[in-house]
Amino acid sequence: MxxxxxxxxxxxxxxxxxxxxxxxxxxxxxxxxxxxxxxxxxxxxxxxxxxxxxxxxxxxxxxxxxxxxxxxxxxxEKLSVNEMLSDLETTHHITEREMMDEIDALLNKILVVHYPNHGEELTQIHNLFARLKAELEEHFAKEERLVFPMMRANPHPDKETVAQVKILENEHTSAGDMLKQLQILTDDYTLPEDACPTFARTYFVMKAFTEDVFVHVFKENSIVFPEYEEQ
Ligand SMILES: [Fe+2]
Ligand SMILES: [Fe+2]
Structure with a gap:
């Protein structure tokens, strides 16, 4: 209930x-x-x-x-913490990197083609997505090369590792805010009447990407990190 x-x-x-x-x-x-x-x-x-x-x-x-x-x-939820960390790296991190590359190329394409009618909003979307992509790429690198290895090496959480996990949570909030801003700028990925198939593909992948990041962040914030801190 x-x-x-x-x-x-x-x-x-x-x-x-x-x-x-x-x-x-x-x-x-x-x-x-x-x-x-x-x-x-x-x-x-x-x-x-x-x-x-x-x-x-x-x-x-x-x-x-x-x-x-x-x-x-x-x-x-049935995995151990170490298995969860590996799972995140081999699922969400890989698929979201691929999606970001695709979205990046698509946004650049529709920005040029649709500039005459939609230049203003597409410039804002293109710019915000570029910042989000940079932040997430750096965030994934930090998880894979610094924080997840620290968590594996310190199964009983120490102060330093917990502090790093807190920083990751703050970065999640920042990424979430940008995704919400993109939902507003695109009117929740509603296509304009003159949208071409490339425009439609861009919004389709962006929407799927948003939903994937939300699940990814949920798994980290609400499943892995609390479970790690309880160990
Ligand atoms: Fe992650
Ligand atoms: Fe993360």
Missing amino acids: ITEKMSLAEVVKEYPQTIPYLNDLHLDYCCGGHQPMDESFTDGSVDLEKVLAELNRIASQPEKASNGQAGTIEAF
Whole structure:
């Protein structure tokens, strides 16, 4: 049973099949979703009663839980911390690097072709994505070459490793903020009427990339890091 006293991160941990619904509503379960819902939805923008009813409806359909990203979260939770770290490196880090390369090339292409009609917004999107890509590439390198090796070498968390993990969490928040900003700039990846197939492919991959990063950050912030700190 999902109640207003649960945070969205707790909801997803227990019922990962709720992710697509939370994504549709732009509700953050990964970077900032750590407060109880009744404390985080105080500005009136979310109908808490309606959201709770829908979350409980989705949560009561266990047969859907093993599909897609929800399935990967359920399998992930069963791993040891070291296995989780390797899993992140061989799944999200690889696919997101590939997606960022594709998006980078596509954005550059549509920026040129659609500059006459959409130059202003595409310039902002292109610029913000370039900054996000740089940050994430540096973040992945830091995880793979510095922090994950520290975590493997110090299975009982020491002060220095915990401090590094905190820095990673702050970087997740920064990346999450940029992804939310991109959702706003693209009107949640809504294509303009004169969009060509390349434009459509760009937004399609950007949307898939966003959802992948959210799951990736959720796994690190809400599963691996807490489990490591408890060891
Ligand atoms: Fe990562
Ligand atoms: Fe990370």
